[in-house]
Amino acid sequence: MSVALSLTFALGLPAVVGWNLLALAAGQFPRSPFGWAGRVANVVILGLGIASLLAFALLLAGRGVGPSFRAADAGVFFVAAVGTIRWSRRARAEDVPPATFLEKAALAVLVVALGFALWRFAVTAAVMPHGYWDAWEIWNRRARFIFRSGTGWWGAFGADVKGAEYPLLLPITVVRLWAYAGETTAVPVLVAAIFALTILLIVVDRVAEQAGTFPGAIAGLVLLGTPGFQYWAALQYADLPMAAFLVAAIGALTASERLDAAARWRRQLLAGLMLGLAGWTKNEGIAAAVITALVYSVSAGRRNGFRASLRELGALAAGGGLPAAAWLVFHFLLAPALVPALSTGQSAATLLSKLGDADRWSIVIWGLLRRSPGSEIGLPVVAVVLALVLGARPMALVRSPPLWIAVLFWLSMAVVFVVSPIDLRFHLGTAGDRLLLQAWPLFTLGVFGAIGTQGRGVREPAPRRLGRAHPA
Amino acid sequence: MASLSPTGAASARRAFIARTTVRVGVLLFGFIIGMRPAVLALREGPPAQLADITRMEAEFAGFRSELPRDARVGLIAASMYRLSATWSHCLAAYALAPTRISRVELSECVERGPAECGVRELDYLLTLDGPDSNLVAAATGFAARRSMGHWVLLAPARR
Numbered sequence: 001m002s003v004a005l006s007l008t009f010a011l012g013l014p015a016v017v018g019w020n021l022l023a024l025a026a027g028q029f030p031r032s033p034f035g036w037a038g039r040v041a042n043v044v045i046l047g048l049g050i051a052s053l054l055a056f057a058l059l060l061a062g063r064g065v066g067p068s069f070r071a072a073d074a075g076v077f078f079v080a081a082v083g084t085i086r087w088s089r090r091a092r093a094e095d096v097p098p099a100t101f102l103e104k105a106a107l108a109v110l111v112v113a114l115g116f117a118l119w120r121f122a123v124t125a126a127v128m129p130h131g132y133w134d135a136w137e138i139w140n141r142r143a144r145f146i147f148r149s150g151t152g153w154w155g156a157f158g159a160d161v162k163g164a165e166y167p168l169l170l171p172i173t174v175v176r177l178w179a180y181a182g183e184t185t186a187v188p189v190l191v192a193a194i195f196a197l198t199i200l201l202i203v204v205d206r207v208a209e210q211a212g213t214f215p216g217a218i219a220g221l222v223l224l225g226t227p228g229f230q231y232w233a234a235l236q237y238a239d240l241p242m243a244a245f246l247v248a249a250i251g252a253l254t255a256s257e258r259l260d261a262a263a264r265w266r267r268q269l270l271a272g273l274m275l276g277l278a279g280w281t282k283n284e285g286i287a288a289a290v291i292t293a294l295v296y297s298v299s300a301g302r303r304n305g306f307r308a309s310l311r312e313l314g315a316l317a318a319g320g321g322l323p324a325a326a327w328l329v330f331h332f333l334l335a336p337a338l339v340p341a342l343s344t345g346q347s348a349a350t351l352l353s354k355l356g357d358a359d360r361w362s363i364v365i366w367g368l369l370r371r372s373p374g375s376e377i378g379l380p381v382v383a384v385v386l387a388l389v390l391g392a393r394p395m396a397l398v399r400s401p402p403l404w405i406a407v408l409f410w411l412s413m414a415v416v417f418v419v420s421p422i423d424l425r426f427h428l429g430t431a432g433d434r435l436l437l438q439a440w441p442l443f444t445l446g447v448f449g450a451i452g453t454q455g456r457g458v459r460e461p462a463p464r465r466l467g468r469a470h471p472a
Numbered sequence: 473m474a475s476l477s478p479t480g481a482a483s484a485r486r487a488f489i490a491r492t493t494v495r496v497g498v499l500l501f502g503f504i505i506g507m508r509p510a511v512l513a514l515r516e517g518p519p520a521q522l523a524d525i526t527r528m529e530a531e532f533a534g535f536r537s538e539l540p541r542d543a544r545v546g547l548i549a550a551s552m553y554r555l556s557a558t559w560s561h562c563l564a565a566y567a568l569a570p571t572r573i574s575r576v577e578l579s580e581c582v583e584r585g586p587a588e589c590g591v592r593e594l595d596y597l598l599t600l601d602g603p604d605s606n607l608v609a610a611a612t613g614f615a616a617r618r619s620m621g622h623w624v625l626l627a628p629a630r631r
Contacts, residue, residue: 102495109499113506120510123517130525136566144569152541152570160572162565218498221506230509382505386498 003181007190010180013077014047020084022046023091025270026252027263030209031093033107034216038205038251041198045244048194049277051077052169053326055176060329064150070179099213106217113224114200121193124234129185131192131236138163139238140188143174147183157334165335167327169281170238188236195241196233199441200224202244206251206445211452215390219448222383226374228437239434242282246292247441249274250402253296254449265315272319280323283339284413284438289320291408295401345421354419364417367428368410373440380443387447396450403446406439524559528567536568545596546576564598573598 022043029035051073058072059065099107130136142163145156157164170191177187200223208216223229233240249271256267275292278285293316301309331338354360372380384397397403413435420427539545547564565573576597 102492102499106499106502109503110506113503113510116507116510116514120513123514130566133562136525137562141566141569144566149541149570155541155570155572158572160574162562214495214499218502221502224510225502225505225508227509227512230513377505377508379505386502389494389498 003184003186006181007177007187009074010177011044011047011194013074013081014051015043016047016081017050017077017084018043018045018047019091020081020087021050022270023089024084024087025266027090028092028094030096032096032099032208032213034201034205034208034213035093035096037201038209041201041205042248042251044194045198045248045277046274048173048191049169049245049274049280049323051176052172052277052280053322055172056168056326056330059146059153059172060333064153065147065175065179066150073176073179103213103217106214110204110217110220110224113221117224117230118193120230121196121234125189125193128235129189131188134163134238135188135236138166139170139236140174142166142168143171143178143188144183146171147175147178154334159337165331165337165340166238167280167282167285168330169277170241192233192236192240195244196229198244199229199240199247202247202251203441203445206247206254207448207451210254210449211390211392215387215448215451218386218390219444222374222379222386222448223441223444225377226379226437226440227376228373228433229440232434232437237434238282239284239438242278242285242288243438243441245274245278245281246285246288246438247445249278249289249292250405250442250445253292254402254445265311268312268315269319272316272321273323274319275316276320276323276327279320280327282438284409284435286327287412288405288409288439289316291412292405293317295404295408299401341422342416342420346419351419355415357418360418360424361414363424364414364428367425368414368417368432368436371428371433371436373433373437373443383444383447387451390448390451392447392451397447400446400450402442402449406443406446409439409442410436524563525567528560528563532564532567536571539568539571539596541570543571543595544574545571545598546574547598548576 022039029039054073054076055069058069062069062072131140142156142161145161146153149155155161173191174188177191178184181187200220203223204216204220206216207219229240252267252271252274256264256271259267271292275285275289279289293313296316297309297313300312369375374380374382387397388394416435417424417428417432545568547561561573561575
């Protein structure tokens with residue numbers, strides 16, 4: 001079986017289960033190019049996330065990666081796909097009115113820009129098939145370690161292995177695909193492409209559903225216009241996969257407000273699962289999950305009271321249970337250290353002293369501002385101005401939960417840099433831009449999604465057509 | 473359905489034209505922004521790194537297949553192929569995975585003795601520096617003095 005066929009099979013099986021789960025959690029979606037694209041994007045990363053959890057369980061239960069691993073993986077997914085097939089009947093594509101000329105033009109422009117971005121990705125991947133520094137030093141090396149070690153795969157988590165404590169989703173996803181297709185650099189390249197493309201499609205779909213096709217396309221162009229987004233996508237780091245799960249979770253939550261209680265609860269479970277998978281990808285995902293839970297429970301509490309807030313938290317926590325359990329088992333059995341690079345040699349006194357150091361704050365804030373996504377052309381400001389021009393109301397921006405989450409996440413990263421034991425300028429220089437990038441898709445979603453809301457935290461009545469949610 | 477008065481119709485037409493003009497402008501601006509990173513990057517070309525990794529992979533391919541799983545391998549922390557010691561150490565760890573690679577500061581070992589830097593614990597000592605390198609010469613002499621029969625010293629004459 002060729003590599004392409006093997007990979008199609010390995011990606012397709014969990015995607016079928018993902019499709020069924022998504023049909024249960026979020027049955028309706030718009031019958032439009034963006035609606036389908038967003039649906040497929042969600043299904044693929046949901047499948048990859050679940051597959052990484054299963055692969056971890058199989059590794060723990062079995063004896064490394066081999067034919068039995070592959071057979072068990074395929075068997076479980078086949079049974080799960082058959083067992084959940086009836087849920088797929090809940091998926092209904094809703095008819096939408098035909099797109100206007102401008103909407104079609106916007107779609108065409110987005111496709112052309114995406115074509116160029118994919119070309120750039122392919123050129124970079126051809127020259128750097130192993131990715132860049134962290135990709136081969138940490139993520140792909142761990143994948144090699146686990147895949148090549150056979151029964152000795154536990155050795156990949158020794159104290160002398162760099163990055164042994166980093167969460168497992170990305171390397172284990174690569175290992176699982178290698179188990180089907182054999183060890184090839186095409187796999188990490190493909191995984192990187194999938195996650196980057198997923199982010200774009202989810203943002204475009206969510207903005208289109210909230211604000212219309214035209215703002216959706218503009219949001220996509222802003223994302224593609226972010227130099228760091230294209231740059232880091234091709235270098236196989238874990239930041240964009242984490243961002244993909246994060247934006248998928250928020251996408252599920254933003255669409256849940258107008259649903260009935262049961263449907264909303266299912267969406268929140270799905271969002272919780274995606275948040276958990278973000279934490280299973282990178283530890284920053286845990287911070288993002290906590291911030292998301294906080295923002296949405298406060299928002300629910302303000303609208304419907306304390307009990308609603310608790311229900312929201314409960315559903316998110318329940319959804320994130322499996323990835324959280326995997327993370328705990330991983331640290332309990334394999335990698336006891338949590339974040340040694342940041343915690344070694346730190347005491348309460350040094351932390352407090354750094355937090356009170358105005359010079360450090362100044363270096364961090366200015367350093368991060370200089371490294372913010374698209375800062376070369378002031379893209380964050382450009383995005384806000386474009387959204388205002390397209391009809392977003394300032395209060396809608398101020399009250400946008402995705403924007404709040406993005407901003408709070410960036411603040412939390414600023415705190416991490418302030419207390420970091422690593423040389424501050426080195427740390428900012430090597431990690432600042434990509435850590436900010438993790439919440440950039442969320443920022444884009446929040447800014448352009450705000451075009452479709454009134455600014456009172458309540459969505460307008462359901463739009464009659466997707467392209468005209470808000471009369472600009 | 474109520475019909476618009478002539479004034480209302482003209483006003484609606486003006487609003488439509490204004491909205492369409494704004495959107496066309498936004499789309500053109502978005503097109504320029506969206507294309508910019510890819511076009512700039514394609515013009516510059518991607519950073520080249522493949523050669524280092526490919527060379528390292530090829531260098532170690534045979535050696536890796538012969539290594540026992542629990543081999544303790546030390547890599548001389550000298551620059552290889554004019555790469556920094558840190559860079560080459562990380563590359564070797566990637567190329568030889570799942571073998572664990574310790575970084576050996578050989579100059580210290582030669583000066584202080586093997587016990588000081590833990591080389592006695594190692595099964596293999598690697599370097600990719602050319603035979604003209606001072607460090608490799610020192611390592612060769614060091615290995616000979618210590619009667620390291622089971623140690624492998626890789627010192628291909630490539631630069």
